[in-house]
Amino acid sequence: MTVSAGPEAPVEQIHIALARSLRVALLHGGEEASRLAVVQLALASGAEIVARIRATDRRSFVEAAQALRDAKPDVVVVQGGSKDEGDLAELLEALRLGCGAQRPMPRVFGLVDTSVAHALRLRADPFGFERFASASELIEALRGLRRGGDDGDAALRDALIEDAARALASTTGTSALAVDVTERSTSLVLARPDDRVQAAHLVPLGLGMGADHVVVRASLDNVRRWLPSPIDAPALLERMFNRARGPEGAATTGAAVLLEMALAREAIAHALRDVADAGYDVAAMRSAPSILVTGRLASFPKAGQSLLVLVDGLEPSAVSTVFREPDEGGAERIGMVVAVSLRRPAKIRIVRASGRSVAQVAPGTFGLVAIGDDVDVAVSGSGVRGHGRSGKLGLLVDARGRPLSLPERDGERIPAVARWHAALDAAATW
Amino acid sequence: MTWRRERWSADHSLPIGVTKRAQVGERVRAGDIVAAGAILAGALRVRGARRLGVSPSDFDRELRMRVGADVVAGAVLARVGRRFPRSVTAPIDGRLLHVTVDGDLYIAPIVDRWTVRATLDGVISRSDDAVVEIEGEAWCLQGAAAYGPDAIGELTLGVEGRDADLAPARIDVRLGGRIIVAGARVSAEVITRAHACGVVGLVAGGVSPAGLRVVYGDAVTASGSPSRDERPTVLCIMGFGSGGLPQAVYEPFAALAGARAAIHTASARLFVFSTAAVGRPETPSPDLVRRDEGPVAAGPPDPAEAEPPEAEVEQEEPASER
Numbered sequence: 149m150t151v152s153a154g155p156e157a158p159v160e161q162i163h164i165a166l167a168r169s170l171r172v173a174l175l176h177g178g179e180e181a182s183r184l185a186v187v188q189l190a191l192a193s194g195a196e197i198v199a200r201i202r203a204t205d206r207r208s209f210v211e212a213a214q215a216l217r218d219a220k221p222d223v224v225v226v227q228g229g230s231k232d233e234g235d236l237a238e239l240l241e242a243l244r245l246g247c248g249a250q251r252p253m254p255r256v257f258g259l260v261d262t263s264v265a266h267a268l269r270l271r272a273d274p275f276g277f278e279r280f281a282s283a284s285e286l287i288e289a290l291r292g293l294r295r296g297g298d299d300g301d302a303a304l305r306d307a308l309i310e311d312a313a314r315a316l317a318s319t320t321g322t323s324a325l326a327v328d329v330t331e332r333s334t335s336l337v338l339a340r341p342d343d344r345v346q347a348a349h350l351v352p353l354g355l356g357m358g359a360d361h362v363v364v365r366a367s368l369d370n371v372r373r374w375l376p377s378p379i380d381a382p383a384l385l386e387r388m389f390n391r392a393r394g395p396e397g398a399a400t401t402g403a404a405v406l407l408e409m410a411l412a413r414e415a416i417a418h419a420l421r422d423v424a425d426a427g428y429d430v431a432a433m434r435s436a437p438s439i440l441v442t443g444r445l446a447s448f449p450k451a452g453q454s455l456l457v458l459v460d461g462l463e464p465s466a467v468s469t470v471f472r473e474p475d476e477g478g479a480e481r482i483g484m485v486v487a488v489s490l491r492r493p494a495k496i497r498i499v500r501a502s503g504r505s506v507a508q509v510a511p512g513t514f515g516l517v518a519i520g521d522d523v524d525v526a527v528s529g530s531g532v533r534g535h536g537r538s539g540k541l542g543l544l545v546d547a548r549g550r551p552l553s554l555p556e557r558d559g560e561r562i563p564a565v566a567r568w569h570a571a572l573d574a575a576a577t578w
Numbered sequence: 579m580t581w582r583r584e585r586w587s588a589d590h591s592l593p594i595g596v597t598k599r600a601q602v603g604e605r606v607r608a609g610d611i612v613a614a615g616a617i618l619a620g621a622l623r624v625r626g627a628r629r630l631g632v633s634p635s636d637f638d639r640e641l642r643m644r645v646g647a648d649v650v651a652g653a654v655l656a657r658v659g660r661r662f663p664r665s666v667t668a669p670i671d672g673r674l675l676h677v678t679v680d681g682d683l684y685i686a687p688i689v690d691r692w693t694v695r696a697t698l699d700g701v702i703s704r705s706d707d708a709v710v711e712i713e714g715e716a717w718c719l720q721g722a723a724a725y726g727p728d729a730i731g732e733l734t735l736g737v738e739g740r741d742a743d744l745a746p747a748r749i750d751v752r753l754g755g756r757i758i759v760a761g762a763r764v765s766a767e768v769i770t771r772a773h774a775c776g777v778v779g780l781v782a783g784g785v786s787p788a789g790l791r792v793v794y795g796d797a798v799t800a801s802g803s804p805s806r807d808e809r810p811t812v813l814c815i816m817g818f819g820s821g822g823l824p825q826a827v828y829e830p831f832a833a834l835a836g837a838r839a840a841i842h843t844a845s846a847r848l849f850v851f852s853t854a855a856v857g858r859p860e861t862p863s864p865d866l867v868r869r870d871e872g873p874v875a876a877g878p879p880d881p882a883e884a885e886p887p888e889a890e891v892e893q894e895e896p897a898s899e900r
Contacts, residue, residue, distance in 0.1 A: 208620035210675070210686055214594050217708060245594065245676045245684075249708035271679045360799040367796075382788040389787040389818035392800035393722060 167294040167304050169351065173199035173221035173254070175239045177228025184427040185259065186227045189283055191426055193290035194306045194333065194349035195223070201242075203228055203235030212239060213246035220250060223290065224275070226268060227259045233267050240271040248274070259286055306335065306349045309442060313339035316438050316471070325436035327416060327458060329445040331356030334415040336423055338433050346428045350419050355408045355444050358415070360392040366414035373554050374410035374460065376566035377578040398447050402576030405448060409457050409574075412445050416461030435466040437534065440479070446472040451482040451540055452572035459485055459544065460568075463552050467525060467534025481539030483516070484523070487546045488530045496545060499524040513547040515571045541572070579720060579815065581830045581856050586849065587713045588698045588842045590728070593806065594618065595673060595686075597646065602705050606696045608840040608851060609730040612710045613694040616648075616673055618686035626666050627681025630658045634681035647674050648688070655683060692806070697728045697840035699851050717834060717850040719815065719827065721781075723802035724843035725794055726811035729757060729779030733831070733839035733850055737761035740828035743820075744782070746771045753777050757839050757848075759831045763820040764812065766792040773810035779841045781848055783821030785814040804843035813841045813848055830856035 172195040174186040183202065190197045199219035201212055216224075224243060228236050240256070247254050256277045258265050265279040280286040291304055309328045316324035317339040328335040332354040337347045352358035353365070363371055368381055371388070387407060399405040424430045439462070441454050448454050454472045458464075464487045473479040486496065490511040498505050500521040507517070509527065519538045526533035555561040569575040592599070592613050599613035606612055627637040640656045643649055649668040657665040668674070668685055676684040700714015736744045736758040744760035746767045754776030760768060764782040766789030772780055790798050793810060800818065815827065823831075837852035 209623075209684060210594055210618045210621050217591075217594065241676065241678050241684075244679075247708075249706040273679060360801070364797055364799055382786060385787040385791070386819040389800040393817055 167194065167306075168296050170195040170290060170294045171198045171220060171222045172196065172290070173201070173216060173219050173224045173243075175201050175224060175226045175228075175236060175243075176203065177232030177236065178202060178204040179229070179232075182227050182229070182232065185283065186225050187426040188428070189225055189227075189259065189286055189290070191348035191350065191422065192283075193287045194294060194304070194335075194351060195290055196351045201239055203232045203239065209238070209242055209245075212242040216243050216246035217250070221247070221254045223293065224254050224256045225259070225286070225290075226256060228264065230261065230264055233264050236264075236268060237271045240268060243272075243275070257286055257289065259283060305330070305333075306347065309335050309349075310337050310339070310345055310347050312440055312442065312473070313337040314343060314345065316440050317341050318343075320438045320469075322437040323432060323435075324438040324440065325433050325462075326440045326442060327445060327462065328441075328443040329412045329415055330354050330443045332358040334358075334419040336416075336419050336433060338429065338436060346423075346433075348419060348423045348426065348428065350415075350422055353415050353418060355391070355411050355415070357392055359388050359411055362411050362415050362418070363388045365418050371410050371414050373561060374413050374565060375406055375578075376562060376569050376575065377406075378558060378562060379578075398444070403578050405453065405576045406578060408444065409448065409453055412457045413461040416445075416457070420462070431465070434462060434464050435468075436464075437466070437468055437536065439464070439468050439470045439485075441470065441472045443475065447474040447476075449576075450574055451480070452574040453576075455483050455485075455541060455544065456568060456572045456574045459487070459546055460552065463487070463550055464546075465550060466532060467536060469536040469539065471539075481537060483541035484525075484536045484538040484543045485546060486525050486527065486532065486534070486543060487550070488527045488532045489549045490527075490530060490547050492529075494530060495528045497526045497528070498543070509545055509547050511547055511549065513545055514568055516542045516544050518542040544572070579824075580826060581717055581719055583715065583717045583856070585713060585715050586698060586718050586847070587703060587711055588696075588847070588849070589844060590694050590697070590710045590712070591844070592694060592708055592710065593692055595675070595688075595692075596707050597648075599705050599710055600696075600702045602702050604702045605700070606702065606712060607699050608696050608838060608849065610696045611693045612696045612702070612712070615692055616688040617690035617692055618673055618675065619689045621675055621684040621686035622669060622672075623678075624655070624666060624669060624683045624685060626656055626677070626683045629666050630656060630664050632658060632681070634679060637681035638677070641677075643674050645674055645677055648672070649674050649685065655685075695728065695730060697730060697842040698849055717830070717852060717856060719781075719830075719848045719850075721813045721815045721846040721848065722817055723800060724811070724813045724841060724846040725785075725790060725798065725803045725805075726779075726809040726843060727804070727806055728843055729811035729841040731755050731757045731778040731839065733757050733759065733835055733837050735759050735831055735835045740783075740825060741822040744768055744780075749775050749777065751775045757781060757841060759835075762822045765789045769793050769810045769812055777810075779811035779813065781813045781815065781841070783814075783816040783823045784819045785812055787818045802843065802846055811841050811843060813843075813846060 176182040176186045256272045256275045258279045269277040309326050313324050313326035324339050326337040333351045334353045335349045339345050352361045399408045464485050468485045470483050471479050472482050493510045496507050496509050500523045519542050522537050524535045595618045596615040627634045640658050643655050650671050653668045655666045672685045672687040675686045698712045698714045700712045703713040704711035734756045742761045743763050749771050757779040760780045760782040762783045833854045833856050834850045834852050837850050839850045
């Protein structure tokens, strides 16, 4: 993976570790802050959340123990304050009952005060209890487990995506969002110029082995609504389930590309929901001035396909420059998105070195303006203005409104979706 | 994907509340109960060590009942002292479930019972409160995904060709207790009808995902859905949709038909307990012989024509004993 936003960056050879799946159960205090802390930990570490139990959970002791036994966690993450100590101790008793015979035994990682850790360590016997002073240390420990002790030169994909977001933020001097969709995972990483990062790596949620999970979470109808051609639900479901059965290469047929595009939109949308649930700044992600797309999302045959999936799934809310960087290739600037929500027609003013132009934008407009320069844009009455470089495709004006809603009826929705595909030269043969 | 006869292991996860389980080294047959226990409701926490005035580490010595025992209200659970005794008694009828690090006791009322049956002929290789594992020799076909609880029954060929589908009309109550080879594809209608007729499991090349959702709910995924509840059992061998069975997979079904079999849903495997040489059928399947008799696919032989049970038992000795 090349970590660069420039047109001709040096290519750095990096080995990506084959991370193993890590199942984590989250036990947290009664306060919302405690829940957010453990969910953010799990998302940032790329672990699969298999159980979540709040200290004040209404489940009985036996139900909590059974839930933990069924979850078969590799690691149990505990977080809470001193007033949660009693409830967390009881949950650890449920863990002893539920997972005492599990082999290998789960490890217990605590992000708690020293005094709470001392009390909980006794109750976590016979599991190994490790206390971490900071969230970053705990995330690193979880990632270490995912690497499975393979600590050579190999880096986890998550870390590379975060590095790419940081590099883009530092190059452009603005917030940068990296969006990565692979066969089994979907990642959203927001990096700010001051090096702060909010990262979420959701597993399993992807285009191949995670495709069935996208369907379960989003519903089949929500995946199907993005297809520009009619397909009956059972046939689509069969395709999704068969995708999930094993690794696949890049989509080669038009139908496969369109299916992957539909799945990727919903994967991104659901990743955003999880990110919002974890208390991350979704508004900042949607308004990031620089957006980098990677993984399968960046490997679609046409740049317009990557751009269309991004704007449909992420629903950017401002002016953003979009880059894409496939796994086997260099980064390229593909376009600039100007997202506006309008109630009445407005004017968009585009200023570039060679002059300025003004165009009318009606609500619902969705199309490209072929410009390849550095531009300043401003939309009257909407408060949207920004600067960027429009790249290979040009400037995409998206006035479809937010949140983006699609017509319910096939007869209205399919022509609209087909029109959007055509506008970005993203159409493929079904 | 191919038939293989070798030594396999099968894990059987146990719910909370195990009462008794087979011990390591014990020989079992598929269908035998390897663990039994109680379904428990909300547990009560009872003060133990603190009430007796002993340290938690010494409390185990004072217990009069072992953890996991059924108790009645008022039963003495722990006791110290002779002239001035102090004791802990059960407040309710139920199960002494757990002793905490603090020396407190959890007692839970029993609301129902559960059992777990072996899915493999063989020997118990691991047995604890979470898992009973069996190792044994059998013919095995690895599937893509399985849904529902484990199933044990007689393997019966339900179709007349590797590309054929099992029609719902060919399923009736005479197939109760059997595992049916349902051909290239099973639909929701076949799954529900078979379950209603007492068929313990279905094996098919492909399964309609829409049908799976109808039967098992919208949360079902391609990786399978093993469960313990009362639901149909389906083993999907090739994938989803319609998957005509390869000849190398289908032909052995004919050779093995009539043998005891088990579907282990956690590993998506079909085990068949037979000494038949797969690929060279020694005797034709009863279903193939009776092809012209209506719903034969279904058709088990009449009781009068059936082999005596003793003969069947002799024919199906656990492979590991050979």
